[in-house]
Each structure stands twice: as C-alpha cells, then as structure tokens.
Amino acid sequence: MPTILVADDDANIRELVCLFLRNDGFDTVEAKDGKEALTVYTSVHIDLVVLDIMMPNMDGWALCKELRKRSPDLPLLMLTARGETWEKVKGFELGTDDYLTKPFDPLELTVRVKSLLKRYKMAFTQTIQFGSITLDRKTYKVLCGANSLVLPLKEFELLYKLSGTPGQVFTREQLIDQIWGMDYAGDDRTIDVHIKRLRERFVGTPDFCIETVRGLGYRLEIMS
Template identity: 55%
Template structure:
C-alpha cells in the first residue's frame, strides 16, 4: 500500500489530509515540521510528501531542497495559504512537483496526488520493449533495428506511457494529465498532434506496434505481428 507523508504544523490540516488519503486507500505518516519530516523519511519511506510551506524549525522550501538533495525524484506536493506567483516560482525552482492552495477541494487533492504518483512510476521505470523497439528512459532514446534515435521529449514520454501498458485504453484526460500536468490549459488538440507524430515516426510495419484511437475515450497501443 502506498504511503504518503504529511508535513504540516497544523494538526487540523494533518488530520483532514490524512483522512482524505486513507479514504482513498493510502497509508499515512505525519511530521509536525520540516526537521521532523526529514528525520522520519528514512524510516517511514513514503512514496510522496505533502509539504506545508510555513512551518517552524525548517520551512517547506528548505525541506523540499533537502529532500531533492538526499532522495532524488520523490514526488512533492506543496501546500500554501496564498496563491502567490513568487512562492510558486521559488517552490518549483527548489524542485517541488506541484502546488495546492488552501483551502482546497478534497477531490482536487486526491487527483493531484494520483497524477504525481502515476508520473513518478513512469519516470522511474528504466526501459520498455514493445514490438521491434526498445524505449530507454535513462538515455531518452528509442532503439529500433539496433539503431538509437532521439525524439522530442513529450513524444517520448507519451510513447513510454502507452508502451508501458500495451493493450490498455488510456483516457484522453488522463494522458494529458500524466504527460503535461494537472494544470495543463493548452489546446485540446495537443495530444492528438503528438499521437499523429508518433504514428508517422513509427509505422506499424517497421515498429511492430500500432496506436489505436478508441472513439470517445482515448488511445491504446498494441503489438502487431
């Protein structure tokens, strides 16, 4: 079961967030400030941390910096009482993955947590093989017929997600959320454009797979013989 750490000096917030997460099937560990969180991460081994910015002893910004230094790409979701651009810029520069402004809607908290965990699982996988190609996450290259090639980052991430679960239908909204982020507000045709580019770049007869449109739902990648 996935464990999530809540680092917040406000007991009410810890209880609220903890209840929401437990109701959605997560386990929870708590920290009352940044120093407490940093001490507990090694023993508790959470998959994701929800971090309040304003905490005594060590604030959320410094905690974020320390986690990135010691624990790499662990997903981090920051909570802030104000929707200030300067705070968001500082947080992102230190390595946070997402922001949520208090007060927040319970459904949005859970949606953001799930989106971050999905993106993390994709990011930490090493390679995927489907059909005649090998997709290597570490080098961000695609190998076909013994030759490696680079493709644009978003195309790579999209292909990696689809190929990681061949035969599964991915909903359009979930693909956009996983690849471009929860707050993506770009053109809704962006996903379709990237799918078409992948189809042109990797025709079924040479790649050994095809990307099928599931009308009204999304896309599915399948191996072909």
C-alpha cells in the same frame, strides 16, 4: 499501499488530509514541521510527501530542497496559502512536483496524489508509451506508429523528461540542470530552441503537445 508523509504545522489540516488519504487506502504519517518530517523520512519508507510552505523550525522551502537532495525521485506536493506565481516558480526550482492552494478540496488533493504516483511510476521505466508514440531510452529511438525517428540526444532527453511526468511544469533552470548538467555555462534559452525543434518534428501529431506555461516553463500534455 503507498505511504504518504503529511507535513503541516496545523493539526486540523493534517487530520483532514490524512483522513481523506486513508479513506482512499493510503497509509499516512504526520509531521508538525520540517525537522520532524526529515526524522520521519529517515525512519519510514515514504512514497510521497505533502508539505506546507509556512512551518516552524524548518519551512517547506528548506524541506523541499533537502528532500530533493536526498531523493531525486520522491514525489513532492506543496501546499500554500497563496497562489502567487513567484511562490510556484520558487517551489518548482527547488524540486516540488505540484501545487495546491489553501483552502483546497480534499478530493482534489487525493486525485493529485494519485496522479503524481502514477507519473513517477511511469518515469521509473526505460520505455514510455502514449498513443502511437514510444520512447525507448535504452536505444534512444522514437517510434511514431510504424515510423522510427532518430532525434539528437538532447532533444530525446528533453522529450523523455517531459513525457515521463505529463502535466508537470518544468522551469528552464530545472531542465538545464537535469539534462545539460549543473556545470552547463550556456544560455538557458537553449531550452526554447530545443522545444521549438521538437514541436516542428511532431507538428500535427494527435498524441501530445508541449505547452508553454507563461512565467514558469514548459509541460507536455498527452491528448486523449
């Protein structure tokens, strides 16, 4: 089973989170601050990290940034005592994948953990399929039912990125860095133009929609 690292300076929170995760079959390890979390991360194989923002020695912001540098493909779930938009934006820009505001329902946390692990498993494959849509990164082809579509490279990469982790919010800055590269000198509003084009190409499709998350960025939702 996956091993979850729980980093929080509140021993009661750690105990509660670990209890519910273990009851769902996960293995857990604990850390009381960011520095200890990094030590644990280097000595144990970790599949996902649940981390609090406010911790001594190294806070959640610094821990998130360091973990993302060491492992771009490590799922990160951030806990916060407040649900303010600026905190979410900052967390997403540093590389967190999801947020949960305290106090939280432990059952919701386990559901989010499972969802993140499922998203990342999908992201590791070269082919993504949902509904009648298939994205093949080896050939850069898009199959929509029996029809084959050829997208410009950046549009394909953008759609592939969003659909690889459905439901996850990406900021414009994240998408620019991950698709255009950190040295890109253009306006990040180019993301808006590419999103508009993708929406136009797939207008009327019942398989997915690309949603604008006001103040944050974009996410792709797969329609059931």
